[in-house]
Amino acid sequence: MTADLRSAADGRAGFHHVETWVFDLDNTLYPARHDLWAQIDARMKAYITDLLGITPEEAFTLQKDYYRRYGTSLRGLMLEHGIDTAAFLDHVHDVDLAGLDPSPRLAAAVEALPGRKLVYTNGSERHARNVLNKLGMGGHFAAVHDIVAAEFHPKPTEEAYLRFLRAHGVEAPRAAMFEDLARNLEVPHRLGMATVLVVPPGERIEARESWEFEGREAAYVDHVTEDLAGFLEQVAAA
Structure with missing residues:
Protein backbone atom coordinates (compact mmCIF):
# COMPACT_ATOMS: atom_id res chain seq x y z
CA MET A 1 0.00 0.00 0.00
CA THR A 2 1.27 3.44 -0.88
CA ALA A 3 -0.16 6.88 -0.40
CA ASP A 4 -3.84 6.79 -1.36
CA LEU A 5 -5.45 10.01 -2.50
CA ARG A 6 -8.86 8.75 -3.55
CA SER A 7 -11.30 11.63 -3.71
CA ALA A 8 -15.00 12.25 -3.34
CA ALA A 9 -15.32 11.35 -7.03
CA ASP A 10 -15.04 7.66 -6.08
CA GLY A 11 -16.95 8.00 -2.83
CA ARG A 12 -13.93 8.80 -0.68
CA ALA A 13 -13.45 12.00 1.24
CA GLY A 14 -10.84 14.41 -0.11
CA PHE A 15 -8.89 17.01 1.84
CA HIS A 16 -9.43 20.36 0.10
CA HIS A 17 -11.92 21.34 2.80
CA VAL A 18 -9.84 20.30 5.81
CA GLU A 19 -8.91 22.99 8.36
CA THR A 20 -7.99 20.77 11.31
CA TRP A 21 -5.69 17.74 11.10
CA VAL A 22 -6.04 15.29 13.98
CA PHE A 23 -3.41 12.62 14.63
CA ASP A 24 -3.34 9.69 16.98
CA LEU A 25 0.07 9.26 18.63
CA ASP A 26 1.25 5.70 19.32
CA ASN A 27 1.88 3.60 16.20
CA THR A 28 0.63 6.49 14.03
CA LEU A 29 3.18 9.32 14.29
CA TYR A 30 5.94 6.77 14.77
CA PRO A 31 6.15 3.27 13.24
CA ALA A 32 4.98 0.30 15.26
CA ARG A 33 8.40 -1.31 14.76
CA HIS A 34 9.67 0.87 17.60
CA ASP A 35 9.18 -0.91 20.89
CA HIS A 93 4.34 5.67 30.38
CA ASP A 94 7.71 5.55 32.15
CA VAL A 95 9.32 4.15 29.00
CA ASP A 96 12.72 4.37 27.33
CA LEU A 97 12.61 6.61 24.23
CA ALA A 98 16.24 6.01 23.27
CA GLY A 99 15.29 3.84 20.30
CA LEU A 100 12.88 6.40 18.87
CA ASP A 101 14.57 8.32 16.07
CA PRO A 102 13.67 11.86 14.95
CA SER A 103 11.56 11.96 11.80
CA PRO A 104 12.46 15.16 9.94
CA ARG A 105 10.59 14.19 6.78
CA LEU A 106 7.36 13.51 8.66
CA ALA A 107 7.84 16.63 10.77
CA ALA A 108 8.19 18.73 7.61
CA ALA A 109 5.14 17.09 6.04
CA VAL A 110 3.02 17.79 9.13
CA GLU A 111 4.24 21.38 9.29
CA ALA A 112 3.36 21.94 5.61
CA LEU A 113 -0.31 21.06 6.11
CA PRO A 114 -2.54 24.14 5.90
CA GLY A 115 -4.47 24.74 9.10
CA ARG A 116 -4.36 23.56 12.68
CA LYS A 117 -2.75 20.29 13.79
CA LEU A 118 -3.81 18.42 16.95
CA VAL A 119 -2.79 15.18 18.66
CA TYR A 120 -5.61 13.09 20.11
CA THR A 121 -4.40 10.15 22.19
CA ASN A 122 -5.80 7.65 24.67
CA GLY A 123 -2.50 8.03 26.52
CA SER A 124 -1.24 10.86 28.69
CA GLU A 125 -0.18 14.33 27.59
CA ARG A 126 3.22 13.90 29.27
CA HIS A 127 3.88 10.77 27.23
CA ALA A 128 2.71 12.50 24.04
CA ARG A 129 4.90 15.54 24.63
CA ASN A 130 7.94 13.36 25.33
CA VAL A 131 7.39 11.38 22.13
CA LEU A 132 6.72 14.46 19.99
CA ASN A 133 9.86 16.16 21.26
CA LYS A 134 11.92 13.05 20.48
CA LEU A 135 10.44 12.93 16.97
CA GLY A 136 11.30 16.60 16.39
CA MET A 137 7.63 17.61 16.25
CA GLY A 138 7.27 19.29 19.63
CA GLY A 139 6.28 22.63 18.13
CA HIS A 140 4.13 21.35 15.28
CA PHE A 141 0.86 20.76 17.13
CA ALA A 142 -1.46 23.37 18.60
CA ALA A 143 -2.61 21.05 21.40
CA VAL A 144 -2.54 17.52 22.76
CA HIS A 145 -5.89 16.06 23.83
CA ASP A 146 -5.18 13.16 26.17
CA ILE A 147 -7.19 10.67 28.21
CA VAL A 148 -7.27 13.06 31.20
CA ALA A 149 -8.70 15.89 29.07
CA ALA A 150 -11.26 13.38 27.82
CA GLU A 151 -12.25 12.72 31.45
CA PHE A 152 -11.19 9.12 30.82
CA HIS A 153 -13.73 8.51 28.05
CA PRO A 154 -11.55 6.72 25.48
CA LYS A 155 -11.67 6.34 21.75
CA PRO A 156 -13.58 4.72 20.05
CA THR A 157 -16.66 5.90 22.01
CA GLU A 158 -18.77 8.66 20.50
CA GLU A 159 -18.76 10.49 23.83
CA ALA A 160 -14.98 10.73 23.66
CA TYR A 161 -14.99 12.28 20.18
CA LEU A 162 -17.75 14.74 21.00
CA ARG A 163 -15.80 15.90 24.05
CA PHE A 164 -12.70 16.32 21.88
CA LEU A 165 -14.55 18.32 19.22
CA ARG A 166 -16.13 20.61 21.81
CA ALA A 167 -12.90 21.12 23.74
CA HIS A 168 -10.99 22.34 20.68
CA GLY A 169 -13.77 23.91 18.65
CA VAL A 170 -13.30 21.44 15.81
CA GLU A 171 -15.93 21.25 13.06
CA ALA A 172 -15.99 17.57 12.17
CA PRO A 173 -16.87 18.09 8.46
CA ARG A 174 -13.77 20.32 8.16
CA ALA A 175 -11.36 17.91 9.85
CA ALA A 176 -9.35 14.78 9.09
CA MET A 177 -8.48 11.95 11.49
CA PHE A 178 -5.35 9.76 11.24
CA GLU A 179 -5.31 6.49 13.20
CA ASP A 180 -3.62 3.10 13.30
CA LEU A 181 -6.80 1.32 14.49
CA ALA A 182 -9.68 1.11 12.05
CA ARG A 183 -12.28 0.90 14.80
CA ASN A 184 -11.21 4.34 16.02
CA LEU A 185 -12.25 5.83 12.67
CA GLU A 186 -15.87 4.69 12.64
CA VAL A 187 -17.26 7.50 14.81
CA PRO A 188 -15.13 10.26 13.20
CA HIS A 189 -16.39 9.16 9.78
CA ARG A 190 -19.98 9.19 10.98
CA LEU A 191 -19.48 12.69 12.37
CA GLY A 192 -18.20 13.87 8.98
CA MET A 193 -14.42 13.72 9.32
CA ALA A 194 -12.17 12.44 6.52
CA THR A 195 -10.47 9.31 7.82
CA VAL A 196 -7.02 7.85 7.19
CA LEU A 197 -5.79 4.48 8.45
CA VAL A 198 -2.02 4.34 8.95
CA VAL A 199 -0.74 0.78 8.49
CA PRO A 200 2.91 0.11 9.34
CA PRO A 201 4.97 -1.40 6.51
CA GLY A 202 5.98 -4.98 7.16
CA GLU A 203 3.57 -5.21 10.07
CA ARG A 204 3.67 -8.50 11.96
CA ILE A 205 0.20 -9.85 12.71
CA GLU A 206 1.43 -11.74 15.76
CA ALA A 207 2.58 -8.45 17.32
CA ARG A 208 -1.01 -7.26 17.76
CA GLU A 209 -4.38 -8.56 18.86
CA SER A 210 -6.33 -10.14 15.99
CA TRP A 211 -9.35 -7.88 16.55
CA GLU A 212 -7.15 -4.82 15.98
CA PHE A 213 -7.18 -5.71 12.27
CA GLU A 214 -10.97 -5.67 12.06
CA GLY A 215 -12.61 -2.95 9.98
CA ARG A 216 -9.71 -2.18 7.67
CA GLU A 217 -11.89 -2.68 4.60
CA ALA A 218 -14.89 -0.87 6.09
CA ALA A 219 -16.56 2.07 4.36
CA TYR A 220 -15.66 4.36 7.26
CA VAL A 221 -11.97 4.11 6.30
CA ASP A 222 -11.58 6.68 3.52
CA HIS A 223 -7.86 6.21 2.92
CA VAL A 224 -5.15 3.74 3.83
CA THR A 225 -1.40 4.39 3.78
CA GLU A 226 1.75 2.71 5.00
CA ASP A 227 3.80 5.86 4.32
CA LEU A 228 2.37 8.71 6.37
CA ALA A 229 5.04 11.22 5.38
CA GLY A 230 4.56 10.48 1.68
CA PHE A 231 0.79 10.61 2.05
CA LEU A 232 0.91 14.03 3.72
CA GLU A 233 3.33 15.34 1.10
CA GLN A 234 0.85 14.39 -1.61
CA VAL A 235 -2.01 15.97 0.33
CA ALA A 236 -0.11 19.24 0.69
CA ALA A 237 0.92 19.20 -2.97
CA ALA A 238 -2.67 18.61 -4.07
Whole structure:
Protein backbone atom coordinates (compact mmCIF):
# COMPACT_ATOMS: atom_id res chain seq x y z
CA MET A 1 0.00 0.00 0.00
CA THR A 2 1.27 3.44 -0.88
CA ALA A 3 -0.16 6.88 -0.40
CA ASP A 4 -3.84 6.79 -1.36
CA LEU A 5 -5.45 10.01 -2.50
CA ARG A 6 -8.86 8.75 -3.55
CA SER A 7 -11.30 11.63 -3.71
CA ALA A 8 -15.00 12.25 -3.34
CA ALA A 9 -15.32 11.35 -7.03
CA ASP A 10 -15.04 7.66 -6.08
CA GLY A 11 -16.95 8.00 -2.83
CA ARG A 12 -13.93 8.80 -0.68
CA ALA A 13 -13.45 12.00 1.24
CA GLY A 14 -10.84 14.41 -0.11
CA PHE A 15 -8.89 17.01 1.84
CA HIS A 16 -9.43 20.36 0.10
CA HIS A 17 -11.92 21.34 2.80
CA VAL A 18 -9.84 20.30 5.81
CA GLU A 19 -8.91 22.99 8.36
CA THR A 20 -7.99 20.77 11.31
CA TRP A 21 -5.69 17.74 11.10
CA VAL A 22 -6.04 15.29 13.98
CA PHE A 23 -3.41 12.62 14.63
CA ASP A 24 -3.34 9.69 16.98
CA LEU A 25 0.07 9.26 18.63
CA ASP A 26 1.25 5.70 19.32
CA ASN A 27 1.88 3.60 16.20
CA THR A 28 0.63 6.49 14.03
CA LEU A 29 3.18 9.32 14.29
CA TYR A 30 5.94 6.77 14.77
CA PRO A 31 6.15 3.27 13.24
CA ALA A 32 4.98 0.30 15.26
CA ARG A 33 8.40 -1.31 14.76
CA HIS A 34 9.67 0.87 17.60
CA ASP A 35 9.18 -0.91 20.89
CA LEU A 36 7.38 1.88 22.76
CA TRP A 37 4.00 0.17 22.71
CA ALA A 38 5.63 -3.13 23.70
CA GLN A 39 7.16 -1.34 26.69
CA ILE A 40 3.81 0.21 27.63
CA ASP A 41 2.12 -3.16 27.23
CA ALA A 42 4.65 -4.84 29.52
CA ARG A 43 4.37 -2.13 32.15
CA MET A 44 0.57 -2.40 32.15
CA LYS A 45 0.82 -6.13 32.67
CA ALA A 46 3.24 -5.65 35.58
CA TYR A 47 1.01 -2.99 37.15
CA ILE A 48 -2.09 -5.20 36.99
CA THR A 49 -0.14 -8.18 38.31
CA ASP A 50 0.94 -6.21 41.40
CA LEU A 51 -2.39 -4.42 41.84
CA LEU A 52 -4.57 -7.53 41.84
CA GLY A 53 -2.08 -10.09 43.09
CA ILE A 54 -2.55 -12.36 40.09
CA THR A 55 -0.13 -14.08 37.71
CA PRO A 56 1.36 -12.17 34.77
CA GLU A 57 -0.58 -14.44 32.41
CA GLU A 58 -3.86 -13.66 34.16
CA ALA A 59 -2.99 -9.96 34.20
CA PHE A 60 -2.28 -9.95 30.47
CA THR A 61 -5.58 -11.68 29.68
CA LEU A 62 -7.46 -9.18 31.83
CA GLN A 63 -5.58 -6.24 30.33
CA LYS A 64 -6.48 -7.21 26.77
CA ASP A 65 -10.08 -8.02 27.69
CA TYR A 66 -10.52 -4.55 29.21
CA TYR A 67 -8.77 -2.95 26.24
CA ARG A 68 -11.19 -4.51 23.79
CA ARG A 69 -14.36 -4.02 25.85
CA TYR A 70 -13.72 -0.54 27.28
CA GLY A 71 -11.46 1.13 24.69
CA THR A 72 -8.49 1.22 27.09
CA SER A 73 -7.24 -1.11 29.79
CA LEU A 74 -7.29 1.94 32.08
CA ARG A 75 -11.01 2.47 31.59
CA GLY A 76 -11.70 -1.12 32.55
CA LEU A 77 -9.49 -0.88 35.62
CA MET A 78 -11.29 2.31 36.65
CA LEU A 79 -14.75 0.83 36.32
CA GLU A 80 -13.97 -2.62 37.68
CA HIS A 81 -11.37 -1.81 40.35
CA GLY A 82 -11.45 1.95 41.03
CA ILE A 83 -7.72 2.41 40.49
CA ASP A 84 -5.63 5.57 40.95
CA THR A 85 -5.53 6.86 37.36
CA ALA A 86 -2.56 9.20 37.85
CA ALA A 87 -0.41 6.47 39.36
CA PHE A 88 -1.34 4.10 36.53
CA LEU A 89 -0.48 6.60 33.79
CA ASP A 90 2.81 7.59 35.44
CA HIS A 91 3.81 3.95 35.70
CA VAL A 92 2.87 2.69 32.24
CA HIS A 93 4.34 5.67 30.38
CA ASP A 94 7.71 5.55 32.15
CA VAL A 95 9.32 4.15 29.00
CA ASP A 96 12.72 4.37 27.33
CA LEU A 97 12.61 6.61 24.23
CA ALA A 98 16.24 6.01 23.27
CA GLY A 99 15.29 3.84 20.30
CA LEU A 100 12.88 6.40 18.87
CA ASP A 101 14.57 8.32 16.07
CA PRO A 102 13.67 11.86 14.95
CA SER A 103 11.56 11.96 11.80
CA PRO A 104 12.46 15.16 9.94
CA ARG A 105 10.59 14.19 6.78
CA LEU A 106 7.36 13.51 8.66
CA ALA A 107 7.84 16.63 10.77
CA ALA A 108 8.19 18.73 7.61
CA ALA A 109 5.14 17.09 6.04
CA VAL A 110 3.02 17.79 9.13
CA GLU A 111 4.24 21.38 9.29
CA ALA A 112 3.36 21.94 5.61
CA LEU A 113 -0.31 21.06 6.11
CA PRO A 114 -2.54 24.14 5.90
CA GLY A 115 -4.47 24.74 9.10
CA ARG A 116 -4.36 23.56 12.68
CA LYS A 117 -2.75 20.29 13.79
CA LEU A 118 -3.81 18.42 16.95
CA VAL A 119 -2.79 15.18 18.66
CA TYR A 120 -5.61 13.09 20.11
CA THR A 121 -4.40 10.15 22.19
CA ASN A 122 -5.80 7.65 24.67
CA GLY A 123 -2.50 8.03 26.52
CA SER A 124 -1.24 10.86 28.69
CA GLU A 125 -0.18 14.33 27.59
CA ARG A 126 3.22 13.90 29.27
CA HIS A 127 3.88 10.77 27.23
CA ALA A 128 2.71 12.50 24.04
CA ARG A 129 4.90 15.54 24.63
CA ASN A 130 7.94 13.36 25.33
CA VAL A 131 7.39 11.38 22.13
CA LEU A 132 6.72 14.46 19.99
CA ASN A 133 9.86 16.16 21.26
CA LYS A 134 11.92 13.05 20.48
CA LEU A 135 10.44 12.93 16.97
CA GLY A 136 11.30 16.60 16.39
CA MET A 137 7.63 17.61 16.25
CA GLY A 138 7.27 19.29 19.63
CA GLY A 139 6.28 22.63 18.13
CA HIS A 140 4.13 21.35 15.28
CA PHE A 141 0.86 20.76 17.13
CA ALA A 142 -1.46 23.37 18.60
CA ALA A 143 -2.61 21.05 21.40
CA VAL A 144 -2.54 17.52 22.76
CA HIS A 145 -5.89 16.06 23.83
CA ASP A 146 -5.18 13.16 26.17
CA ILE A 147 -7.19 10.67 28.21
CA VAL A 148 -7.27 13.06 31.20
CA ALA A 149 -8.70 15.89 29.07
CA ALA A 150 -11.26 13.38 27.82
CA GLU A 151 -12.25 12.72 31.45
CA PHE A 152 -11.19 9.12 30.82
CA HIS A 153 -13.73 8.51 28.05
CA PRO A 154 -11.55 6.72 25.48
CA LYS A 155 -11.67 6.34 21.75
CA PRO A 156 -13.58 4.72 20.05
CA THR A 157 -16.66 5.90 22.01
CA GLU A 158 -18.77 8.66 20.50
CA GLU A 159 -18.76 10.49 23.83
CA ALA A 160 -14.98 10.73 23.66
CA TYR A 161 -14.99 12.28 20.18
CA LEU A 162 -17.75 14.74 21.00
CA ARG A 163 -15.80 15.90 24.05
CA PHE A 164 -12.70 16.32 21.88
CA LEU A 165 -14.55 18.32 19.22
CA ARG A 166 -16.13 20.61 21.81
CA ALA A 167 -12.90 21.12 23.74
CA HIS A 168 -10.99 22.34 20.68
CA GLY A 169 -13.77 23.91 18.65
CA VAL A 170 -13.30 21.44 15.81
CA GLU A 171 -15.93 21.25 13.06
CA ALA A 172 -15.99 17.57 12.17
CA PRO A 173 -16.87 18.09 8.46
CA ARG A 174 -13.77 20.32 8.16
CA ALA A 175 -11.36 17.91 9.85
CA ALA A 176 -9.35 14.78 9.09
CA MET A 177 -8.48 11.95 11.49
CA PHE A 178 -5.35 9.76 11.24
CA GLU A 179 -5.31 6.49 13.20
CA ASP A 180 -3.62 3.10 13.30
CA LEU A 181 -6.80 1.32 14.49
CA ALA A 182 -9.68 1.11 12.05
CA ARG A 183 -12.28 0.90 14.80
CA ASN A 184 -11.21 4.34 16.02
CA LEU A 185 -12.25 5.83 12.67
CA GLU A 186 -15.87 4.69 12.64
CA VAL A 187 -17.26 7.50 14.81
CA PRO A 188 -15.13 10.26 13.20
CA HIS A 189 -16.39 9.16 9.78
CA ARG A 190 -19.98 9.19 10.98
CA LEU A 191 -19.48 12.69 12.37
CA GLY A 192 -18.20 13.87 8.98
CA MET A 193 -14.42 13.72 9.32
CA ALA A 194 -12.17 12.44 6.52
CA THR A 195 -10.47 9.31 7.82
CA VAL A 196 -7.02 7.85 7.19
CA LEU A 197 -5.79 4.48 8.45
CA VAL A 198 -2.02 4.34 8.95
CA VAL A 199 -0.74 0.78 8.49
CA PRO A 200 2.91 0.11 9.34
CA PRO A 201 4.97 -1.40 6.51
CA GLY A 202 5.98 -4.98 7.16
CA GLU A 203 3.57 -5.21 10.07
CA ARG A 204 3.67 -8.50 11.96
CA ILE A 205 0.20 -9.85 12.71
CA GLU A 206 1.43 -11.74 15.76
CA ALA A 207 2.58 -8.45 17.32
CA ARG A 208 -1.01 -7.26 17.76
CA GLU A 209 -4.38 -8.56 18.86
CA SER A 210 -6.33 -10.14 15.99
CA TRP A 211 -9.35 -7.88 16.55
CA GLU A 212 -7.15 -4.82 15.98
CA PHE A 213 -7.18 -5.71 12.27
CA GLU A 214 -10.97 -5.67 12.06
CA GLY A 215 -12.61 -2.95 9.98
CA ARG A 216 -9.71 -2.18 7.67
CA GLU A 217 -11.89 -2.68 4.60
CA ALA A 218 -14.89 -0.87 6.09
CA ALA A 219 -16.56 2.07 4.36
CA TYR A 220 -15.66 4.36 7.26
CA VAL A 221 -11.97 4.11 6.30
CA ASP A 222 -11.58 6.68 3.52
CA HIS A 223 -7.86 6.21 2.92
CA VAL A 224 -5.15 3.74 3.83
CA THR A 225 -1.40 4.39 3.78
CA GLU A 226 1.75 2.71 5.00
CA ASP A 227 3.80 5.86 4.32
CA LEU A 228 2.37 8.71 6.37
CA ALA A 229 5.04 11.22 5.38
CA GLY A 230 4.56 10.48 1.68
CA PHE A 231 0.79 10.61 2.05
CA LEU A 232 0.91 14.03 3.72
CA GLU A 233 3.33 15.34 1.10
CA GLN A 234 0.85 14.39 -1.61
CA VAL A 235 -2.01 15.97 0.33
CA ALA A 236 -0.11 19.24 0.69
CA ALA A 237 0.92 19.20 -2.97
CA ALA A 238 -2.67 18.61 -4.07
